[in-house]
Amino acid sequence: DQQVKQNSPSLSVQEGRISILNCDYTNSMFDYFLWYKKYPAEGPTFLISISSIKDKNEDGRFTVFLNKSAKHLSLHIVPSQPGDSAVYFCAASGGNTPLVFGKGTRLSVIA
């Protein structure tokens, strides 16, 4: 049973445009959500997080939106840059549970 789902395995976006990565979750106990970025041969690096008491968190070009009623979150990258090309993982946690990750979305930003 996959508790965190990233239904798009890949996404291609033109440089300068907006990238929108989506994530759905099923466990209503999750109250903390994170996005990680991963380059080949490296570990995931933390990008941005949001707790369930908020519906939006912004950090520079990155914004995460949370829709609790729909159990959906999204990561917006504006403007997209070629260096943003990587695999993006959505992760969720609730209480003392470990982070549960989605399968990732490979973003390609085309110059």
Added chain:
Amino acid sequence: KAGVTQTPRYLIKTRGQQVTLSCSPISGHRSVSWYQQTPGQGLQFLFEYFSETQRNKGNFPGRFSGRQFSNSRSEMNVSTLELGDSALYLCASSLGHLNDYGYTFGSGTRLTVV
């Protein structure tokens, strides 16, 4: 400050052997978690240790085990290796269970079972 260090970076083993992977967390971090990443499966949780105690365990067979030492360094062991154990094994550390910065991951150990 130094990040999370995992050794070795690459490993090739044959079926039936056993392997031990090592993880040194960021100084001051007391929580260490292990994840397995395989193509198409994302990151699957293995176990989490905090102050030498296993706090959580994922849905993996008993061939997968781990421990944490008093200096917070952690090791994981896989016995009787199978071809399907080939994966990138990632270690992550944090100050407690989860802080505002989530986990900090190491670069991983790429295990190939032949």
